[in-house]
Amino acid sequence: MFGEQQRFMLFLIAPAALLMLLFQVLPIMIGANASFRNWALYNPKKTWVGLEHYYAVLSDPAFLYVVLPNTFLFMILSVAGALVAGLALALLLNRPFRGQKLVQTILLVPLMVAPVVAAIMIRWIFNDQFGIVNVVLEAIGLEGQPWLVQRWSAFGIILLTDIWLWTPWFTLLLLAGLQSLPKEPFEAAAIDGTTTWRVFRYLTLPMLRSVIVVCVVIRAIDAFRTFDIVWTLTGGGPGRSTELFSLYAYVHAFLNLDLGRGSAAAIIGGLIILVIGVALYRLVDRIAKA
Amino acid sequence: MAAISLRKLNKHYGSLFHAVKDVDLEIADKEFVALVGPSGCGKSTTLRMIAGLEDITSGDIRIGDRIVNDLPPRDRDIAMVFQNYALYQHMSVYDNLAFGLRNKKTSEAEIKAAIDRAAGMLGLHELLARKPKQLSGGQQQRVALGRCIVRNPEVFLFDEPLSNLDAKLRAQMRIEIKRLHAAIPTTSVFVTHDQVEAMTLGDRVVIMRDGRVQQVGTPLQVYGKPANKFVAGFIGAPAMNFVTATVRSDGGATTVEAAGLKLSVGDAEARALGAYNGKSVIMGARPEHLALGEGASGLGFDARVEVVEQLGSEILLETRVGSHGITVARVPAETVIARGDQVRISAQPGRLHFFDPDTELPITG
Structure with a gap:
């Protein structure tokens, strides 16, 4: 049915296709199926309930007024924070100085730390009783704070952790982008008497734009489904005040063991990412063509 | 300013x-x-x-x-x-x-x-x-x-x-x-x-x-x-031709000689080359200062055409002189000439350059 070359190509694709089928397509189908049924581990009858779970999720005030805003706020601030920090470090590393290689290596360390390990570390640092932050604060006469027990300080710490973890990733990619820029326009600008700020604003930034946009798209989609550091740092608490979308789905599916409801939440989240992703890719496309 | x-x-x-x-x-x-x-x-x-x-x-x-x-x-x-x-x-x-x-x-x-x-x-x-x-x-x-x-x-x-x-x-x-x-x-x-x-x-x-x-x-x-x-x-295109040649001076006449080549030089050049009698020098001639035909006496030599480059406005002639190197001459475009032809080429008087083989500096009077 196929020519030899086609058969060979299919043979090469087969393992990856099989893996995708088994571990991505199939689970999504099973999950989608579950989202339309009453599928709880203590009630294995799997009664068809249609869109009831979707309705429940979308009318859940916790989902609408806490989880979704948290998720978007987290996505925007985390990506923006890591982008700004990453760009600043990349600009710093782009000019040669003594010990530059050393600094570069040290800056990459967060990239090598497992997010869960980082989160545990941060949790201890901000522990209200024996965390180093409070110890230091008290040593200089300030009052220690119950960092992870207040909504916005907890949210802030989650954000900072995520930014800390992802800044090196931005740094690395943006530095590669910076180093691939042609030298001459910058030399021309130097001769033209351009200030550092104007060079950044009118040369570096526009020339780096496509790299920045690709980084932001990848990272934004990834940030939308952040789970590990939030789960480890606060578990979504205090209360459910730092819960993100992925925690919401996880809690319903695997703590409340309501697989139907959890699946519905996951599918909703998936659709949201799809829309955001397509919109962002359109943006990339437009910018790449500009 | x-x-x-x-x-x-x-x-x-x-x-x-x-x-x-x-x-x-x-x-x-x-x-x-x-x-x-x-x-x-x-x-x-x-x-x-x-x-x-x-x-x-x-x-x-x-x-x-x-x-x-x-x-x-x-x-x-x-x-x-x-x-x-x-x-x-x-x-x-x-x-x-x-x-x-x-x-x-x-x-x-x-x-x-x-x-x-x-x-x-x-x-x-x-x-x-x-x-x-x-x-x-x-x-x-x-x-x-x-x-x-x-x-x-x-x-x-x-x-x-x-x-x-x-x-x-x-x-x-x-x-x-x-x-x-x-x-x-x-x-x-x-x-x-x-x-x-x-x-x-x-x-x-x-x-x-x-x-x-x-x-x-x-x-x-x-x-x-x-x-x-x-x-x-x-400087100059095509580049100047260089030949290593030996200076011979007997009495009045001074010549420079290489395989297949014996050119007599003018008075000013002869004075400059005085100190090099019997020694070798590098002789240079620009392609535009070489022409087909007998020309001035004592400045002609025989050559065999190896490549003819027709440029429309002129012809670049790459020739072999004696056993040594290629010499390029610029000749009029209408010249009828082909690879393998034996030709007589002559240098313009007073247009030859001489360089010391060690210092590569020009030899002038």
Whole structure:
């Protein structure tokens, strides 16, 4: 049915296709199926309930007024924070100085730390009783704070952790982008008497734009489904005040063991990412063509 | 007023590479000087040191009455054209031209006037709204020229600005640059590896090799009185023919001899070659100073044609003389001649060059 070359190509694709089928397509189908049924581990009858779970999720005030805003706020601030920090470090590393290689290596360390390990570390640092932050604060006469027990300080710490973890990733990619820029326009600008700020604003930034946009798209989609550091740092608490979308789905599916409801939440989240992703890719496309 | 003066200029890269060695050069106000040499000869480095894009290792650079050794490029009042144009790709042509003036917070009205003037000179008016990507190489290089003109600097620096263009455009842009310099006389330094560009553009030509200046002079001087064998071979196209020959002087007549070749030289040359009797010298003859036929007595030799290059305007004849090397002659285009023909070639009297084989310096009386 196929020519030899086609058969060979299919043979090469087969393992990856099989893996995708088994571990991505199939689970999504099973999950989608579950989202339309009453599928709880203590009630294995799997009664068809249609869109009831979707309705429940979308009318859940916790989902609408806490989880979704948290998720978007987290996505925007985390990506923006890591982008700004990453760009600043990349600009710093782009000019040669003594010990530059050393600094570069040290800056990459967060990239090598497992997010869960980082989160545990941060949790201890901000522990209200024996965390180093409070110890230091008290040593200089300030009052220690119950960092992870207040909504916005907890949210802030989650954000900072995520930014800390992802800044090196931005740094690395943006530095590669910076180093691939042609030298001459910058030399021309130097001769033209351009200030550092104007060079950044009118040369570096526009020339780096496509790299920045690709980084932001990848990272934004990834940030939308952040789970590990939030789960480890606060578990979504205090209360459910730092819960993100992925925690919401996880809690319903695997703590409340309501697989139907959890699946519905996951599918909703998936659709949201799809829309955001397509919109962002359109943006990339437009910018790449500009 | 901006003369440029380089004194004992040196550039080391690390401890291994000595790119520019003791360069001394005086460029007068409004003069157009071409720096020429093979790649790696230090000409671009020298230019970039004048621009302030490279640090200097030692020596002095003076622009006008200021020593600019440690001044950043923006304070040197220079403008530079780069080989790959170095335009700001995401800005329109107009914004490219305006960028340097906006840096100086010039009023938009003045900017517009300056751009109008430059655009008129370079024929850029209909391109002002376009982005560099939408322009051809020649148009981009004109925009780069315009960007320099609008700034009205003391000095123009050109770093091989024509080498990315095709031959026809290159010739066209060469004329354009020449016309531009006539219209706005500004001290200019032009770096190129193309000796034709250097000769046609430069009021004076500076020939460099291995980081050292070989000769500074007007085009006619470097062509007619090359300072050494390198300059003689570098300037002129096709390049000068070199033959190692032995000087024989008996009584009145002096001849130079090589295999298949015996030429008698004129009085002035004979005096110069006096000290070389019985020794070998390097004899040089430019292709345009060799002609078919017997010519003046004692200056003819036999050769066998190996390659005939018909250029339309003339023929380049590559011939073998005796057992040794190829000799190129330029002969009229109508000449009927073919590969393998035996021909008689003669040198023009007084047009032979002689160099000492050890020092490669010219042997003059």
